[in-house]
Amino acid sequence: MxxxxxxxxxxxxxxxxxxxxxxxxxxxxxxxxxxxxxxxxxxxxxxxxxxxxxxxxxxxxxxxxxxxxxxxxxxSPAIARMLEGIMAVAAGPADPPGPVRVGPRDHALRQARTCYDHLAGRLAVAMADRMVERGQIELSPDGGAVTEAGARFLQELGIGLEPAARRRGRVFCRPCLDWSERRPHIAGAVGAALCSGCFARGWLRRVEGSRAVAITPGGRLALERAFGLELG
The missing domain is CATH 1.10.10.10 (Winged helix-like DNA-binding domain superfamily/Winged helix DNA-binding domain)
Known part of the structure; x- marks a missing residue:
């Protein structure tokens, strides 16, 4: 200690x-x-x-x-988790009084961003929610787990879990409290594999000079189809 x-x-x-x-x-x-x-x-x-x-x-x-x-x-990822936790505390109450106006960059960060090696923001939380609803992943305060249905789903997306499982020193799957949404997204080796898979397929691209990531037109269609989302 x-x-x-x-x-x-x-x-x-x-x-x-x-x-x-x-x-x-x-x-x-x-x-x-x-x-x-x-x-x-x-x-x-x-x-x-x-x-x-x-x-x-x-x-x-x-x-x-x-x-x-x-x-x-x-x-290490532990440092990123610590920083994300501090951001969540520094952001203040989840429901601040009165309207909050944010600039375009803030909106982009809230929509989708990277949290070290996994995805965060509204997009990541929505993906996690849908996988939980479908029984593809289990998230709790104690940790997370990918079900057989979840493993098949990720495999259909071309995201294999074998490399993630072999990563030493990494938690396989865990929830990470999203500082802007105040709800969990997927972290750990599974979250990293999902993030890298989205980049590799051209569904997401980095925004220069920011942690924000942009959803490509092809990625919008692919993510909506795969996760049943309405990204607008």
Whole structure:
């Protein structure tokens, strides 16, 4: 069990706005350079390097060297879960008083985004809801499981579970509380396989400079047909 001092140090590291911005920029699961993270945080590359060093030393980031560049990514899915949980708390009450106006980028993030290596937002929650309704997946506060019907459904989509099952050190299937919808989407190795499958088939594409993902015209038809959704 971590000491109180280690807990406080981790919380303090994430409490800095620049470091929080850099951690958030890495929530889509990709690795970024110090320069790219500096731009995301609105600080100089020199200042970013100092922040990144502290985050890496604390075990929040991992560093990969390729040629002359260093690439930073979240150290593990557990870090992404922690950040998503903080976002859910920071977002405030689920039903705030009065109308809330959000900009186009906020709308895109709420509609569909990546949460480290799996999908989040309204789309991901709707997919999870439909799979639960059909008895294809079981989600509870204690974890998740894919049923035989769910395994057949994913196989029909071309998403095999064997590679996901072989991923060591990963929870196979679990619910992840969506910070914008306040309801669970699918995480774990199964969530990652579903996310990568949607990208591989061209159903989704990344939005540059954002965690948001866009649904392609072909993807809209495919997802509506497969999950029985009305995406509009």
């Amino acid at each position: 971590p000491s109180t001092a280690a807990f406080a140090e981790t919380a303090a590291l994430m409490g800095d706005p620049a470091r929080a911005s850099m951690l958030t920029a890495l929530m889509d699961g990709r690795a970024l350079t110090a320069g790219e993270l500096a731009l995301a945080a609105g600080i100089t590359p020199q200042t970013a390097s100092g922040h990144l060093g502290r985050l890496a030393t604390a075990g929040l980031l991992s560093v990969e060297r390729q040629g002359r560049h260093r690439y930073y990514r979240l150290a």
